[in-house]
Amino acid sequence: MEVATGPMTLRRIQEMLGASCITADPPLDLEALVGCASDLMSNVLAFGRPHAILLTGLTSPQTVRTAEVADCVAVCFAYGRQPPAETIELAEGSGIPLFVTPLTLYAASGRLYELGLPGCPEIE
Amino acid sequence: MCLSDIARELDLTVIYDGGDIDREITGGYATDLMSDAIAHAKAGDLWVTLQVHVNVVAVASMKDLGAVVLTQDRQPLPETLQKARDEGIPLLGSNLRAFDLIGRLYQLGIRGT
Amino acid sequence: MNRKETVNELQLLVYELDVESAMTKEVVTVSPDLAMDKLPKILKSNRITGVPVTEDGRLVGIISLEDYVRWAADDGKPSCVGDVMTRKVHTIYSDEPLVSAVSRLERFACGRLPVLDRTTDTLAGIVTKGDVIESMLGNLEIDYREEGLRTYRTSRFFEDIVSDSTELSFAYEIRGESISEGGEVASSLKKTLRRLGMHPDVVRRAAITVYEAEMNVIIYAKAGRVRVSIDQHHISMVVEDEGPGIPDLEQAMAPGFSTAPESVRELGFGAGMGLPNIKQCAESFEIESVVGEGTTLRVSFHMEEACA
Ligand SMILES: Nc1ncnc2c1ncn2[C@@H]1O[C@H](COP(=O)(O)OP(=O)(O)OP(=O)(O)O)[C@@H](O)[C@H]1O
Ligand SMILES: [Mg+2]
Secondary structure, eight states: OOOOOOEEEHHHHHTTOOOOOOSSOOOTTOOEEEEEEOOOOHHHSSSSOOOOOEEEEEEEHHHHHHHHHOSSSSSESSTTOOOOOOHHHHHHHHHHOOEEEEEOHHHHHHHHHHHHHOOOOOOO | OOOOHHHTTOOOOEOOOOOOOOOOOEEEEEOOOOOHHHHHTTTTEEESSSSSSSHHHHHHHTOOOSSSEOOOOOOOOOOHHHHHHHHHHEEEOSOHHHHHHHHHHHHHTTTOO | OHHHHHHHHHHHHHHSSSHHHHHHSSSOOOTEEEEGGHHHHHHHHTTOEEEEEEETTTEEEEHHHHHHHHHTTTTTTBBHHHHHHSSOOEEEEETTTTHHHHHHHHHHTTTTEEEEOOTTEEEEEEEEEEHHHHHHHHTTTTTTTTTHHHHHHHHHHHHHHOOOOOOOEEEEEEEEEGGGTHHHHHHHHHHHHHHHHHHHHHHHHHHHHHHHHHHHHHIIISSEEEEEEOSSEEEEEEEEEOSSSOOOHHHHHHHHHHOOOHHHHTOOOSOOOOOHHHHHSSSSEEEEETTTTTTEEOOOOOOOOOOO
């Protein structure tokens, strides 16, 4: 069975990952162009493409800073992990929507890939 | 699914076969943080990570993981490889990024929790 | 005519021509009540970098892109032009020789001089370095509009007649109390560059560079500073610290090499990708480090689409 690959709205991502949104007024019609799974911030920054959804287990404010600098469309935390207040505050300030999924980083990534969200296989 | 089949299907490089390349892989796990691996990885999991330092093998051995796959063509540090040999932990490599590698493993039926 | 002769002739001309012959007569002006956030659009659509502020034809101040940038970098609280403008304005009369304009532009390091009519004391025009050059070259019958020639001549003649100081610069302190505070410089620089209307790709690359450099300073050197300067074509940055220095630069530059301790890796850093990332993002890259003294990083970015 072939699945069409392409951008995915935050609404669909939220639904498919059973995620909750923890920032105010999430722009659910925005589209993620690619998926990026990483806990290492420099690796996210090296990821050559804007408008990625960042899947990560790291809930520190640095995740938001990184998403902001790397032009990510949103961040989704795995393991049902609630980020500290300062992370949420920073995200509200810089307009980065935050989601929390009960899935592991592995399962969340596998699921989105299976549903057709492309990755970025080539390493520049 | 057995490790050698996965390696063949996904074109993984076998850096060290762990003494038994046909062992059964029961699930998948991905993190770059040791604390997360300690907390959430399950015995028999294939662990996808970008970290190449020796603690990766230490944690894999402690948690009885099935194998470690290093993403983005990362090479293990010499002491990491040595530790893998000492502990019998298979070390593999992929040129893919984590999201893509996980996606393909998932499609092979290697699920996570 | 070789360049030296040209320069000599130019130097004669600046005494012969008057300001009126070089100034722009149709002047865009703004009112002191204009909201600051409306300013960039006006500057941009008129392709100017500063504008006189007038009240009933009377000159009350001047506001420039530079003022705007400082205002924007400093939080950009809602204000109007009258609160931010420079009140003390250097002016010139339309019947003065061009050389007075050149020396005043140079002495006061300003990009433009409002020109006043000596009899009525009202605003008659405005003169910039560009106007001076254009008028002189026009008089020499050099077709400066010819592509290629234009940029070359403009920049060279600037050096010859007046030293160009149309540069914006900002400085930021990096204080590394904890890793979780890192990224403030990158975030605020990114906002500033965005407000200046720079190309998103340049903004992204510049922000990634500062972020990586900032995190390195916080993690390895505790404190340092970033200086950013922007001219018409480049963003240049210097990031320096007085930290422990890097013993082997080649090793530090190798992707994957890191001395970050486990505690840092648990916070998402220490992949050994920071310096390689910077090198990838920047157009020019230089790093100097002395063990026990500190590290200095110099990078620059070419701007395709800067505002104004
Ligand atoms: N400002 C600095 N002062 C002292 N040492 C530094 C400095 N910047 C980098 N280094 C050294 O160079 C190494 C490589 O730096 P780089 O930024 O490439 O990777 P990292 O900081 O270890 O990991 P990452 O940037 O991926 O989080 C560092 O581990 C550190 O040893
Ligand atoms: Mg670094």
